[in-house]
Amino acid sequence: MAQERIRISSDWGEVTAELADNEAARALARLLPLTIDMSDHLRQEKTGHLPSPLPDQERQRELSSGMLGLWDSDHFVIYYRGGRVPLPGLAVLGRLTGDVSIFDRPGRVSLRIERIE
Template sequence: MSRRPALAALLLALCLAAGGCGAQEAPAPAEPQTPSQEELAMTTCTLSVGDQTYSVTLADTEAARALAARLPLTLSMTELNGNEKYANLDQALPTAATQPGEIHTGDLMLYGADCLVLFYGDFTTAYSYTPLGRLADPTGLAAALGTGGVTVTLTAN
């Protein structure tokens, strides 16, 4: 019996055990990327109503990024149900609606594809919304919005 087939089989086994013949070393993991100032600025925006301003932390959604790209935006918002103000946008935003179950004061949501909703009361809901963001501190929001229609401005930071 020749030793050549046994030697070839041994080399093949070593080659396969090492990750295959001609296998290259796996690349080093990529360094974590630090967000640019522009990216950081787009994670928040400012909501102004009357003389009050609120910082809004934008959601990590395609809809929130699309909204941020349209800022500044001044909206005439209409009262609804004693817990929310809404405004119809002139262009639809991308949607990824989910049923949150609970709404909290300061939630900024998209109803359908073109209805921006700002909530100033906590309640449970069966409706579906696409998250846009949340006020960092909604203290005094209900008073600032009042009981009727109101003008609200969203600006980039």
């Protein structure tokens, strides 16, 4: 089965991403399309809340630029810088295939997330 692809767009630009092959990513795909208001956190990520929780997945503490993840059951994150996060870590939802630098700016942004058919 091919990886599910999504488009993430905002006033700042547009990127695509491939979702991970796990239950949380499949649950995210079932919520689409959706709009999420995101804010900047620690100058490494954009964070926002999903309309409903996703199933938990295996977590990791190391992250890289372009990762899509789940911090809490409804806490969606896009990392535009790599690093390490504290326990319990991040459940990986996918990876951006576009230019992640569009998120590397302070402030809030509204994102539209939808499937690519």
